[in-house]
Amino acid sequence: MSSPLRGVVAPILTPFNPDLTIATDLFVAHARRLLRGGCAGLAPFGTTGEALSVGIAERRATLDAMLAGGIDPGRLIPGTGLTDLPGTAELCRDAVDRGCAGVMVLPPFYYKAVPDDGLYGYYARLIDWVGRDGLRLYLYHIPQVAGVGLPVEVVARLAADFPGIVVGIKDSSGDWANTAALFAIEGLIVYPGSELPLLDALDLGGPGCISATANLNAGAIAEVVRRFDAGDRAGAAALHAAAGAFRRLVQDYGPIPAQKGLLALATGEERWTIVRPPLVAQPGDATRALAGRLKNELGVDLAALVGAEEPAATA
Amino acid sequence: MSSPLRGVVAPILTPFNPDLTIATDLFVAHARRLLRGGCAGLAPFGTTGEALSVGIAERRATLDAMLAGGIDPGRLIPGTGLTDLPGTAELCRDAVDRGCAGVMVLPPFYYKAVPDDGLYGYYARLIDWVGRDGLRLYLYHIPQVAGVGLPVEVVARLAADFPGIVVGIKDSSGDWANTAALFAIEGLIVYPGSELPLLDALDLGGPGCISATANLNAGAIAEVVRRFDAGDRAGAAALHAAAGAFRRLVQDYGPIPAQKGLLALATGEERWTIVRPPLVAQPGDATRALAGRLKNELGVDLAALVGAEEPAATA
Numbered sequence: 052m053s054s055p056l057r058g059v060v061a062p063i064l065t066p067f068n069p070d071l072t073i074a075t076d077l078f079v080a081h082a083r084r085l086l087r088g089g090c091a092g093l094a095p096f097g098t099t100g101e102a103l104s105v106g107i108a109e110r111r112a113t114l115d116a117m118l119a120g121g122i123d124p125g126r127l128i129p130g131t132g133l134t135d136l137p138g139t140a141e142l143c144r145d146a147v148d149r150g151c152a153g154v155m156v157l158p159p160f161y162y163k164a165v166p167d168d169g170l171y172g173y174y175a176r177l178i179d180w181v182g183r184d185g186l187r188l189y190l191y192h193i194p195q196v197a198g199v200g201l202p203v204e205v206v207a208r209l210a211a212d213f214p215g216i217v218v219g220i221k222d223s224s225g226d227w228a229n230t231a232a233l234f235a236i237e238g239l240i241v242y243p244g245s246e247l248p249l250l251d252a253l254d255l256g257g258p259g260c261i262s263a264t265a266n267l268n269a270g271a272i273a274e275v276v277r278r279f280d281a282g283d284r285a286g287a288a289a290l291h292a293a294a295g296a297f298r299r300l301v302q303d304y305g306p307i308p309a310q311k312g313l314l315a316l317a318t319g320e321e322r323w324t325i326v327r328p329p330l331v332a333q334p335g336d337a338t339r340a341l342a343g344r345l346k347n348e349l350g351v352d353l354a355a356l357v358g359a360e361e362p363a364a365t366a
Numbered sequence: 367m368s369s370p371l372r373g374v375v376a377p378i379l380t381p382f383n384p385d386l387t388i389a390t391d392l393f394v395a396h397a398r399r400l401l402r403g404g405c406a407g408l409a410p411f412g413t414t415g416e417a418l419s420v421g422i423a424e425r426r427a428t429l430d431a432m433l434a435g436g437i438d439p440g441r442l443i444p445g446t447g448l449t450d451l452p453g454t455a456e457l458c459r460d461a462v463d464r465g466c467a468g469v470m471v472l473p474p475f476y477y478k479a480v481p482d483d484g485l486y487g488y489y490a491r492l493i494d495w496v497g498r499d500g501l502r503l504y505l506y507h508i509p510q511v512a513g514v515g516l517p518v519e520v521v522a523r524l525a526a527d528f529p530g531i532v533v534g535i536k537d538s539s540g541d542w543a544n545t546a547a548l549f550a551i552e553g554l555i556v557y558p559g560s561e562l563p564l565l566d567a568l569d570l571g572g573p574g575c576i577s578a579t580a581n582l583n584a585g586a587i588a589e590v591v592r593r594f595d596a597g598d599r600a601g602a603a604a605l606h607a608a609a610g611a612f613r614r615l616v617q618d619y620g621p622i623p624a625q626k627g628l629l630a631l632a633t634g635e636e637r638w639t640i641v642r643p644p645l646v647a648q649p650g651d652a653t654r655a656l657a658g659r660l661k662n663e664l665g666v667d668l669a670a671l672v673g674a675e676e677p678a679a680t681a
Contacts, residue, residue: 071451071491098476103449103450103474103476103477104449104450104451104474104476104477105450105452106450106451106452106453106456107422107453108452109452133449134418134419134448134449135418135419135420135421135642136386136419136421136642136643137420137421137423137424138421138422141421158644159418159419159643159644160476161413161418161419161475161511161512162413162418162419162511162644162645163510163511163513165644165645165646166644166646168646169643169644169645169646170643170644172643172644172646173643173644175643176386176643195478196476196477196478197476198478198513199644327450327451328451328474328484328485328487328488328490328491329473329474329477329480329481329484329485329487329488329514330477330480330484331480331481331483331484331487
């Protein structure tokens with residue numbers, strides 16, 4: 052089993068062109084910027100990446116563009132979970148065959164209140180249908196969005212029955228008691244889906260976090276892990292508090308449209324404001340207000356967060 | 367605009383083989399039986415058809431098998447709604463190009479609590495992306511499963527802005543106040559997603575209902591509409607009460623596994639018990655208990671419900 056990506060992993064935002072096709076040029080440039088800026092890895096096609104608004108062929112083409120753009124697949128954990136086995140298996144195979152570090156798989160989320168045996172059975176069949184020894188599967192628990200969660204008992208059964216395949220979980224529930232219970236499962240890699248409990252997770256032996264806010268604030272979050280690893284827990288805690296304040300402020304807004312708006316403002320690239328329906332873009336004045344609060348309340352310099360653009364990053 | 371299918375439309379169950387591939391032979395035989403048995407039409411790939419557990423290519427192949435099996439596409443309203451525009455548009459085009467009477471489209475159901483403008487924008491973009499004049503779109507409101515509903519105001523806007531394209535809605539909310547509000551929208555075809563409010567819907571000028579229970583009880587439900595149309599409202603009401611009792615009893619069980627179990631029992635075809643995860647098959651003893659209650663409490667003869675098999679119906 053490969054060792055987990057240690058630090059902060061960004062569920063990368065998916066930029067769109069005005070005709071709503073994926074803006075591959077912006078996507079690859081943003082991915083490079085995030086890896087340069089401190090991300091240990093990227094989780095394309097997560098909730099933050101509007102993955103469930105993106106089609107199967109588009110996901111494949113975007114992943115190929117990332118690899119063609121020089122991004123190491125060993126730093127990628129793409130989301131591959133749909134509501135059906137055939138589509139999910141296809142996306143998983145694509146990722147494994149391209150050498151990705153792992154895949155992140157939602158539970159099937161259309162039917163609600165399904166039995167634990169049904170959830171377990173779904174993943175068991177999926178592993179069979181994917182049919183790849185190289186599969187490294189991260190479960191994805193985000194019940195407040197998906198409407199279907201993964202009970203700790205189901206996670207424990209899957210980890211026990213598929214060692215080396217069901218390797219970890221991203222817990223975006225925001226419920227620390229649940230995250231702590233997952234840490235008690237032997238050998239399971241646990242990423243909280245936010246930087247808020249990052250220090251607690253590091254204390255329990257976790258490798259870091261996967262957080263939406265890493266699209267803008269990766270450097271600060273990564274530094275928390277570096278200081279922790281260097282034994283400077285007090286310094287880590289001070290930086291952690293600042294990163295938490297940043298997150299809370301951005302989360303007050305619609306987190307996906309808000310971060311896209313901030314990226315547009317910081318880079319001057321208007322396409323960053325575009326979301327796919329059913330999401331709605333954040334109006335420019337709301338974005339400017341948020342940027343003002345980030346500066347005035349937290350001293351955040353947006354331009355510094357995105358850094359200098361690569362020469363090749365524009366279309 | 368074509369006139370709506372009048373009577374009962376069955377959201378046909380999807381049978382699977384032991385390896386979980388679609389049992390196309392059983393599917394086509396069941397479709398023929400339902401149309402012979404009184405269904406005005408079929409809505410393949412609805413919630414009851416485990417549609418969201420079935421892949422895009424599988425849906426296409428199954429639709430083709432139905433047409434090859436002699437089923438009139440003018441009696442089909444397949445479900446085509448996924449969470450993303452490209453996949454949903456592809457399924458809609460497939461159905462339109464095959465001459466289907468319409469398509470039934472869920473709202474994008476991954477992101478929750480999305481703005482009305484986002485829901486409206488999704489369908490507006492979808493109609494554009496489908497790019498077919500022959501598109502006849504039925505909205506699908508089933509908030510208790512999808513987790514995302516279609517507010518009446520959004521339905522009214524879509525019907526007004528896309529006349530002849532957004533032609534109707536299936537309302538499976540079980541909330542009669544909502545269904546009645548939909549009937550007030552000029553020109554909209556409204557199917558309740560159950561036979562329970564069928565007479566009320568007919569009174570308001572509706573064409574019938576689309577009900578899961580039609581997989582077993584289509585003849586009785588269809589007869590309600592025939593008597594109503596013949597002016598025998600008292601006779602219709604008596605049959606309606608019996609059909610309602612049937613539905614309530616079956617709905618006490620997990621409706622999809624229960625009906626599949628009953629079909630297996632009635633036809634002797636064990637494959638009918640199989641469901642895809644995350645659903646779980648109903649144990650045989652529960653099915654036998656349900657069949658006993660149907661017989662003892664309601665006088666239902668299961669074998670009579672499924673009728674004689676066609677010679678070509680077995681694999």
